[in-house]
Structures are given as C-alpha cells and as structure tokens.
Amino acid sequence: MVADIFRSLLRRPAGLISAALLGLLYGMALFAPFLSPTTPSAQNLDRTYHPPTALVWQDGHLCVQLYQLVDPSTAAYQPLPDRSVPLRWFSEGPSYKLFGLIPANRHLFTVPDSHPIYLLGSDATGRDVFTRLLYGAGISLSIGLIGVFLTSLLGLTIGGLAGYLGGWPDSLAMRLTEFLMAVPGLYLLLALRAALSSRFPSDATFLLIVVILSALGWAGTARVVRGLVLSLRERPFILAANIIGQRPWTILFRHLLPNTFSYLIVAATLSVPGYILGEAALSFLGLGIQEPASSWGLMLGQAQDIKIFMLNFWWLLTPGAAIILTVIAFNLLGDALRDAVDPRFRLPGK
Secondary structure, eight states: OHHHHHHHHHTOHHHHHHHHHHHHHHHHHHTHHHHSSSOTTOOOGGGTTOOOOOEEEETTEEEEEEEEEEETTTTEEEEEEEEEEEOEEEEEEEEEEETTTEEEEEEEEEOOTTSOOOTTOBOTTOOBHHHHHHHHHHHHHHHHHHHHHHHHHHHHHHHHHHHHHOHHHHHHHHHHHHHHHHSOHHHHHHHHHHHHTTTOOHHHHHHHHHHHHHHHHHHHHHHHHHHHHHHHTTSHHHHHHHHTTOOHHHIIIIIIGGGGHHHHHHHHHHHHHHHHHHHHHHHHTTSSSOTTSOOHHHHHHHTTSHHHHHHOHHHHHHHHHHHHHHHHHHHHHHHHHHHHHOGGGOOTTO
C-alpha cells in the first residue's frame, strides 16, 4: 500500500513539491543547532533591532557586511562602506547537543565574535531571529506530529472498539465524542492553559499543549473509524474469519483496523496544520511556549510591538511566512494523498 501511494504521489507535482518542502523544513528543524551560527538565547544589547545582514562577495570570499548604529531611538543602522568580514565555514562555535544527545560545537557557518551576523535581523535583546526561527521550528513542527500521532492512536483505538463491540461501549464512546465535539475547543484550550500557565516550565508547557490539543481532537477521528469498522465487519472476509473461529481481537487488530489506515494517513496529514496553528495561537496570546524557549507563535506574539511592526517588519514576516508555507504544504500533501488512496479521485488510466 505504501509503495502504491508513493508511486501515485510521484504523478502529482503539487504533492511531491509539498512533501519535499516539508522534508526540508523538518530537516532544518532537526539540524537547527548545526545550521545556526549561535544559540537562540545569545543576546547582544548593542545590536538590538538590527536589520538583516547583507552578504557580499569580496576577494573571492562570501563576506558579512558590517553596520553602524546611527540612531538608537529609531534603531537605525547604516552599512559601513567596504567593511566586511568573511564567513567561516564548518567552524567551531557555541556548544550544543545534536538531536539532544550528541555533544558538538561545529556550525555550518560562523563569524568572529566581535562581528555578529543577523541573516533575518535581531530582536529587542539582540538575539538572532534566524537562529530563533530554526529552533522554533523544532517546537512548532514537532507539536503537530506528536499531537496527530496521539489523536490518531486514540481515535483508532476508541473508534475501532466502539464499531466492533457495539452495544453499550459503542453508545458510551459516541456520547463522549459528541460531548467533546460540542465543546468550543478554542475557549476550553485558552481556559485550561491560562489556569495552568504559571505552574509549568517550557518543557512541561510543550507536553501540556500536546496533551490538550490531542484530548480535544480525537473525537472526529474516532467517529469516522467507527463508521469504517461498522461497514467492514459485514464484509465477506470478516464473516469468513468469524466462521473459522478467529478470536475477536485478532479480527479487530489484524483485519479491521489495518483497513482504516489509508483514511488515517490522509486525515493525519490534513490535521497537522490545526495543531501547528493551535500552538501558534496560544503562544501568540502569551499562553503557550514561554521565554527563553522559541516557537513560531511566540515570535509572532513578540512582533506585536508597534516599534517592531514599523521598523522591523521582517520579524513579523519570517515566522508568519514559515507557518503559512507549512500549512499550505500539509494541505496540498493531504489532498494528494487523498487522491492516491481514494479510487474516486485517481487520475484517469492510473
């Protein structure tokens, strides 16, 4: 099934491009410490609201343009003519743990400590926006994957059991899903997060957001899986399995639930943007990831400052563009996967 889906995806340029873009984004998030020239918490109060640093080709080397602060009140900088420093490739820099496990201090590029580089500018405390964007991708993108995994697992298990067992377990599960789907999710999310906002550090906040989003999102998946199981259990191959005496759990987990995976793959892909936007909304409102950690939503929330909006608009554009690209890519990939697994949407002659 996976090979067929992959071959069908190759015939859909939009889905293929989206998959490549998402692979690039997740790769950048995974290798963020190596790709970043510094750490997300490194501050330089002499370079607050620095504009994006220009790269120039000089004497056969790619160099970083140097700037001078000319008006601290408006954060106005001007480039210094003929003043630049060369980039140092694969050089030593701040220590980090790659994948959270492997100690390392090599970075893709660095500059001398006295000449910081800001590819996307700096924030109110002189932190590199490019570095924070890469580190923030790890949080924002992983929340989507982990949240969808938990949602799919809960929906598959509860919906599958409800559809196969029937009776009071089915009624109880459906009443629970109806209750969850009737609850206004955004307001409940805000209330729960606000009630617990002062009790958890950033790591625990990350897990809390994932759990809350997953607890609110599994009901729809469970109802669809239940419907699929109800239709599948009347198929001849399931009736034959009952006749030959296969155990109920074997029928459920070996025959029924695997036949819902094609739906789950598509549903999970289309659900990831909701989790990313949910985290972004919470962090934007100050109820999600907190300093000194970084996420795309937190960066957007910090960009609400009118000074940033008027003088440093790129700070708003970078996390906003990252969220928009990710959401569009997941939606296009989900549409392509739906076309690949649903015969009604397959290309003619394929």
